[in-house]
Each structure stands twice: as structure tokens, then as C-alpha cells.
Amino acid sequence: xxxxxxxxxxxxxxxxxxxxxxxxxxxxxxxxxxxxxxxxxxxxxxxxxxxxxxxxxxxxxxxxxxxxxxxxxxxxxxxxxxxxxxxxxxxxxxxxxxxxxxxxxxxxxxxxxxxxxxxxxxxxxxxxxxxxxxxxxxxxxxxxxxxxxxxxxxxxxxxxxxxxxxxxxxxxxxxxxxxxxxxxxxxxxxxxxxxxxxxxxxxxxxxxxxxxxxxxxxxxxxxxxxxxxxxxxxxxxxxxxxxxxxxxxxxxxxxxxxxxxxxxxxxxxxxxxxxxxxxxxxxxxxxxxxxxxxxxxxxxxxxxxxxxxxxxxxxxxxxxxxxxxxxxxxxxxxxxxxxxxxxxxxxxxxxxxxxxxxxxxxxxxxxxxxxxxxxxxxxxxxxxxxxxxxxxxxxxxxx
Numbered sequence: 001x002x003x004x005x006x007x008x009x010x011x012x013x014x015x016x017x018x019x020x021x022x023x024x025x026x027x028x029x030x031x032x033x034x035x036x037x038x039x040x041x042x043x044x045x046x047x048x049x050x051x052x053x054x055x056x057x058x059x060x061x062x063x064x065x066x067x068x069x070x071x072x073x074x075x076x077x078x079x080x081x082x083x084x085x086x087x088x089x090x091x092x093x094x095x096x097x098x099x100x101x102x103x104x105x106x107x108x109x110x111x112x113x114x115x116x117x118x119x120x121x122x123x124x125x126x127x128x129x130x131x132x133x134x135x136x137x138x139x140x141x142x143x144x145x146x147x148x149x150x151x152x153x154x155x156x157x158x159x160x161x162x163x164x165x166x167x168x169x170x171x172x173x174x175x176x177x178x179x180x181x182x183x184x185x186x187x188x189x190x191x192x193x194x195x196x197x198x199x200x201x202x203x204x205x206x207x208x209x210x211x212x213x214x215x216x217x218x219x220x221x222x223x224x225x226x227x228x229x230x231x232x233x234x235x236x237x238x239x240x241x242x243x244x245x246x247x248x249x250x251x252x253x254x255x256x257x258x259x260x261x262x263x264x265x266x267x268x269x270x271x272x273x274x275x276x277x278x279x280x281x282x283x284x285x286x287x288x289x290x291x292x293x294x295x296x297x298x299x300x301x302x303x304x305x306x307x308x309x310x311x312x313x314x315x316x317x318x319x320x321x322x323x324x325x326x327x328x329x330x331x332x333x334x335x336x337x338x339x340x341x342x343x344x345x346x347x348x349x350x351x352x353x354x355x356x357x358x359x360x361x362x363x364x365x366x367x368x369x370x371x372x373x374x375x376x377x378x379x380x381x382x383x384x385x386x387x388x389x390x391x392x393x394x395x396x397x398x399x
Contacts, residue, residue, distance in 0.1 A: 002062050002171030002204050003028050009058035011044055018044050020228045031198050031205040033215035036225035042208045046176050050079050078165035079174040084157045086149040093132055093145040096164045100128045135163045155186045175207045191218060212252055224248055246382035249290050255331055255345040258291045272339040277314045278372055281391045286380040293347035295374035299367040303357040305349040318368040325356050
């Protein structure tokens, strides 16, 4: 295992600044995911950690020792790329053996024909074969060792790529979008296998992905990146329930969070001319409020989940545009009938029979209710404001 520390890592290509003073700690045995949209700098940061790219500024430490200027082979790391990068003319066993041959066998004895007779190569062969056998059994590919990559499925090739990295017994395991070439069903399967591999190996994992589902389901912590900076580092559930900014709230969660621009007045929070029935004491005039789709419900629609018991109900008119039937739940898309009009997404659980009610299917105008206990408040610049229960009241409580 190995602890990884990044201090003020910057990277520029010419006049283009790609990474901006990244500081990050990854603990021994932790699974940390770097997640963000394409172009945010996450793969560049991973390449800098691996030594494939040099930082323009900053320092990289592993177990407290500076490795900023060390070559990749000196950093005790292994990396799995988006492309499997397997040698097509070699068997699975030969592909997995290559890192060990390069590390243990003298250069003159590495050629295939020479390895068969060179004493130095033959001396290392039993140990290499044993390491390959152990890792192959761990990844359940021991029955594939004689096959060539062309004879394998996408998932099997990905496991071979994982095995080739794992045989090196690295301190840190780096993975750059390793599931992007797999179909949806296979991604779920390999995702589970990677989680099991992390749990059984105890290695430190740094995983790059643009898919928030991968990051949220596998990671101990997630670092959300945008524009070359880290916006927030936290446990997956904390990112979802306690985002530090509007940008974090919008990226994490599917369907996306609902964000309203509001004005805080003495009479309450106003969305344009509509009074939401909530008074927020001590807040700036211009705010943004966020509500996850499950924090909204439809009033009076039988067969759908409603607001939780004890919640203060704030009712607003809602024009339904589209319903996505997902079996046990529905996603309802529409627009809040206010000035200005606001697009809304509502997630509602269905009744046990999973039937879509006629009332929902036929209705155009519905009433949406807000659960204010799940309200997230941001300032005009998008920074999260932490609101205590005493600061939030309903207009009915005041009157």
C-alpha cells in the first residue's frame, strides 16, 4: 500500500493552463475517483501521478517521499488505460508476464527465443508463473491463459489488462476510464469486480471516470474536477446531500437537481412574482435554491409517493411535458407555472403494482409540492449557504 500526496500541482501546455494548483491526499488503501466532464484535467492529473507527464509546478509524494522527478518504473505504481493495449500476438499468460520479465529478467535474456535457454530467464520463470497463476485465479481468468486477445470478449480483455497491472504488486493502482469501451451490462459486472479487487488487495486505487455512477458506487471518496481545479472532495453520499456549490450539485445526481433563482424578501422567497411561502432570515436578496427530483412530489395523484409525513407542503402549479416510466418509479419532466418559467424534474415512486396511473398519464396541469426540509440554498455566485432550521420558516408560521 502507499499514501499519495499532491501539493499545488499545476500543468500548462503553452499558454493553456490545464491544472491549477491541485492539492490532494489519498490515504493508504483508499479508493478515490477523479470525476468530471471531458477536458477538466482528470486524465492529465493521472498521467502526472504515474510519471508519464511532468508537472509544470508542484510536488508529488508517495509515503512521504518526493517522487516528482522519478521515472514511472521507479514509482511502484501500475496503470490501466482506456484502451486495453494488449499484445495481439501473445497469449494471456505472456501478456501478464511481460511487466515481470521487464522488471526481473536482464535485457539480453528478454527475447522470446533467448528466454527459453538463458539461465537468468529460466531462473525467474517459476516465480513469474506463480505470480501469474495467483492473479489469474483472483480475476477468474485462469482458464484463459493460453488464449490470444482476439479470442476474448471485451470484459475478459479488461480483466487481462487488470491482471497485467496487478502482477507487479504495485503500491498504487491507477485506472483511466477502464470501462468506457464496454456495454452497459458488462460495465456493471466489471465495476463489481473492480470493487471486489480493491477490497481483497488492499491497494490504493485512483480511478478516473466521467461517469458519476462509477464514481459514486465504487469509491471511498470522490474528487469532482472542473476547469482544472478540484471543486470538492468527499464521500459519495456527502457530495449528493451536501454539495459545496451549485456546480457540484448540478454534476452529481441523475436526473439533474432543480435550481431556482429566487429573491429573499421580508414577505418570503420569491420566484419572480410567485411567493414560495418560505422566509429565510439573514440571507442576501438574490439566492439560488436547489431541490433534488425526489424532494418534489405531485399532489393528489393516486399511486405515487407523496410528501413525507410532517413536511410543510408548498404547492405550485406544474405543466407536465413528459413521463419516463422506469418500472418502480417515474421521472416526470415539466415546467413550473411561474414567471419566469422553470424546468422541473420530479422522481416519484409508484404503487406496488408498478402501474402508471391514468390520472398521471392524462393530466396536463398538476400541482407540485416542495419538501422544504430538503432545500439546498446557494448564494448568487453559486456558493452553498448552510441554513439552520431556525433561519427557515414558512409564511404561515410567521402570520
